[in-house]
Each structure stands twice: as structure tokens, then as C-alpha cells.
Amino acid sequence: MSRELGVGIIGCGNISTTYFKLAPLFKGLKVLACADLNKEAAEMRAEEYDVKAQSIAELLDNDELDVIVNLTIPAAHFSVSRAILEAGKHVYSEKPLTITLEEGKALQKLAKEKGLSVGCAPDTFLGGAHQLARKYIDEGSVGRITSGTCHVMSPGMEMWHPNPGFFFLEGGGPILDLGPYYIANLINFLGPVKRVAALTSMANKTRTVTSEPLKGQVIPVETPTNIHALLEFANGATITLSASWDVWSHRHANMELYGTEGSLFVPDPNFFGGVVEASGRNKTIEPLEPWDHPFGILNQESPQGPRANYRTAGLADMAMALIERRDARCSLERTLHGVDVMTSILKSGEEHRFVELTTTCTQPAALGIDEALALLR
Numbered sequence: 001m002s003r004e005l006g007v008g009i010i011g012c013g014n015i016s017t018t019y020f021k022l023a024p025l026f027k028g029l030k031v032l033a034c035a036d037l038n039k040e041a042a043e044m045r046a047e048e049y050d051v052k053a054q055s056i057a058e059l060l061d062n063d064e065l066d067v068i069v070n071l072t073i074p075a076a077h078f079s080v081s082r083a084i085l086e087a088g089k090h091v092y093s094e095k096p097l098t099i100t101l102e103e104g105k106a107l108q109k110l111a112k113e114k115g116l117s118v119g120c121a122p123d124t125f126l127g128g129a130h131q132l133a134r135k136y137i138d139e140g141s142v143g144r145i146t147s148g149t150c151h152v153m154s155p156g157m158e159m160w161h162p163n164p165g166f167f168f169l170e171g172g173g174p175i176l177d178l179g180p181y182y183i184a185n186l187i188n189f190l191g192p193v194k195r196v197a198a199l200t201s202m203a204n205k206t207r208t209v210t211s212e213p214l215k216g217q218v219i220p221v222e223t224p225t226n227i228h229a230l231l232e233f234a235n236g237a238t239i240t241l242s243a244s245w246d247v248w249s250h251r252h253a254n255m256e257l258y259g260t261e262g263s264l265f266v267p268d269p270n271f272f273g274g275v276v277e278a279s280g281r282n283k284t285i286e287p288l289e290p291w292d293h294p295f296g297i298l299n300q301e302s303p304q305g306p307r308a309n310y311r312t313a314g315l316a317d318m319a320m321a322l323i324e325r326r327d328a329r330c331s332l333e334r335t336l337h338g339v340d341v342m343t344s345i346l347k348s349g350e351e352h353r354f355v356e357l358t359t360t361c362t363q364p365a366a367l368g369i370d371e372a373l374a375l376l377r
């Protein structure tokens with residue numbers, strides 16, 4: 001296989017600019033074309049980023065493309081990824097891979113039959129902060145992790161996203177939208193999950209958009225917006241995960257992991273950077289010595305201040321994995337397991353019982369400084 005893969009993008013909305021902007025940082029990727037149901041959206045991005053705008057059919061048929069990135073809305077992920085595989089191309093999807101486990105398994109079967117790869121975001125667990133936490137755990141610095149808590153809670157999405165309706169339909173909700181970041185990071189730290197239980201609810205059956213351009217529009221809520229889940233990992237660790245869009249403010253940390261020798265405080269798994277803190281048995285919480293991980297370097301301004309953003313690293317790792325014939329960190333096996341965890345959480349909420357997972361996966365290989373540098377141009 002050549003040392004560079006031709007990349008096409010389907011779905012030219014909000015997140016696509018991140019992929020267009022950041023893909024050139026990485027080896028092995030050349031973005032050549034894009035498509036969208038909305039022709040103007042594809043044409044606008046094509047002009048902005050100097051690629052070819054095509055119809056979806058033309059893009060699927062484009063011989064220059066080896067991998068197509070699926071940046072459509074969650075409810076379209078399955079049909080679009082299936083069409084990409086049927087067209088004989090590898091897929092890299094935004095999260096969630098699919099909104100049901102059955103769809104994810106169907107993609108797995110098709111990919112296997114076709115000898116193609118499927119990768120999926122999130123790739124934020126490859127960030128400098130999360131890989132530092134991973135190294136600290138792997139070195140045994142907090143002993144064996146036995147438990148932990150994760151909290152991702154806010155008032156919602158309708159105050160910032162230009163078209164927030166999909167977040168509140170089946171396939172949206174905080175567990176399928178933000179859960180992937182937490183679950184991928186927990187798999188990075190602890191490996192696969194064995195069973196889950198959850199209580200789920202929604203504060204309101206409709207929400208009013210306050211962002212432009214749809215300000216004032218009332219949108220239906222058809223999926224739980226408040227989830228309290230318990231996760232038992234195959235290694236015995238037990239984690240509480242609260243994901244909610246019904247909370248105006250709170251004082252919980254994003255992710256805390258408790259080990260037999262100390263505790264680890266992990267920054268927001270939705271981002272690549274941040275400060276990792278830890279304590280030993282002396283209970284003094286201190287920041288870990290920062291390291292020169294390339295995916296922790298601040299490279300972007302945001303309303304909250306400068307941040308590290310290396311989204312597309314997972315796609316680059318998948319491209320290099322195809323070239324080098326190795327396991328991709330954001331692999332189908334791991335992301336399918338993530339879908340199993342999230343959909344089982346929702347099922348537990350509906351059925352009021354523990355749900356055993358039917359899939360499993362391996363922990364991804366750590367991505368140290370050298371491995372991360374090897375992905376960059």
C-alpha cells in the first residue's frame with residue numbers, strides 16, 4: 001500500500017472544518033474531495049479547503065480515495081458507512097459508530113467480508129494528557145485501579161450548536177454524544193467493560209433553541225437527557241458515569257480514578273490536553289510533571305482559552321495502521337464495544353436491570369511521545 005491514503009469526506013457541517021484544518025498535520029493522509037446531502041455545504045467546504053466537491057455517488061466512485069470519513073449526523077452513520085464499505089473503501093466515522101449495536105455488528109460483518117477497515121472517533125484519548133495518565137497507570141503509580149467517577153453534565157447543546165435537533169433524537173442524548181469520549185478513555189485506561197446498570201430520565205419533553213440561526217424553534221426530546229450509570233470492568237474496577245444535559249451547574253470533576261496506592265484526576269476526555277493530577281497514600285494532590293507529548297501542545301484558540309486539538313489523530317493512526325499492517329487504536333472492535341456499553345446503559349435504564357455486554361475488546365496500545373511524533377508530518 002502507498003505511504004499516503006486518498007481521503008474523502010461525507011458530511012460538511014460543523015465538525016468538518018476541524019478535519020479539513022487538522023488533517024494536513026498528519027502523515028499518510030491527503031484530503032481530496034467532499035460531499036454532502038446539501039450540495040452547497042460541500043461546495044462551500046471545497047472552496048474553503050481547496051478540495052473537489054462531488055455528489056455522494058461520485059465520491060463513493062472516486063478511484064483516488066482509499067478511505068472516506070463519515071461526518072454526517074449520528075442517525076445517518078450506519079447507512080453512510082455501509083455505502084462506503086459497499087463502494088470498496090475504508091471508513092473512518094465520527095462518533096458514535098452507529099446508534100444500535102445491531103447496526104455496528106452489521107458494519108463489522110460487511111467490513112470483514114470486504115477485507116476493509118472501519119475506524120471511529122473519539123481519538124481524544126490519544127491526547128498528551130490522557131496518554132500521560134495512561135503511562136502513570138501502566139507504571140503502577142496509583143496501584144491497581146479499583147473504582148472511579150466520571151461526570152459530564154451541562155444544560156445542553158441548544159445554546160451553541162447551529163442545528164441542535166439531532167442531539168435530542170434517538171442516537172443523540174448525552175450518553176451517545178459525550179459518553180464516547182469517556183468510554184473510549186476508560187477502555188484506554190482499564191480495558192473492556194463486563195456489565196452495566198443505569199437510571200435514565202429527561203427533565204423536559206421539548207427544548208427551545210437559543211442559538212442562531214434557529215433561535216426560538218421548539219425541538220422534541222425523544223431520548224433520555226439524564227443518565228446515572230454504573231460500569232463494571234472485566235478487570236474488576238467499578239466506575240460511576242453521570243451524563244446529563246439537565247444540569248445548570250455542578251462541582252464534580254470530569255474523571256477521577258481510585259487505585260490501591262493513590263488517586264488520579266484526569267482532565268476532560270473531550271479534549272486532548274489539560275492538567276493530570278494525582279495523589280499517593282499521603283493524600284496530597286499534585287499535578288504530574290508535564291511531558292513533551294506532541295498531542296498536548298496548545299495549538300488552538302477557544303472561548304475558554306488556548307487548547308490542544310489534534311482531532312484526526314485517530315484517522316492518521318488508522319491510515320498508518322493500514323500502511324504498516326498493525327492494529328489501529330481507534331479500531332472497530334473498541335468502538336463497537338463502546339456502542340455496546342452506551343446502548344446497554346440506555347437499555348438498562350429502560351428495563352430496570354443490569355445488562356451484560358455481548359462484545360469485548362483489547363486495550364489500545366499506548367501512544368507515547370515517539371509514536372505520536374511518528375504520526376505527524
Ligand SMILES: NC(=O)c1ccc[n+]([C@@H]2O[C@H](COP(=O)([O-])OP(=O)(O)OC[C@H]3O[C@@H](n4cnc5c(N)ncnc54)[C@H](O)[C@@H]3O)[C@@H](O)[C@H]2O)c1
Pocket residue numbers: 010011012013014015016035036037038041056071072073074076080094095096163177
Ligand atoms: N460539532 C462538533 O463540535 C462535534 C464534535 C465532535 C464530534 N461531532 C460528531 O460529528 C458528527 C457531525 O456533527 P456536526 O456537528 O458536524 O453536525 P452538522 O449537523 O453540523 O453536520 C452534519 C452534516 O451532514 C450532512 N448529512 C446528514 N445526513 C447525511 C447523509 N445521509 N449523507 C450525506 N450528508 C449528510 C448534513 O447535511 C450536514 O451538513 C456527529 O456524529 C457528531 O456527534 C461533532
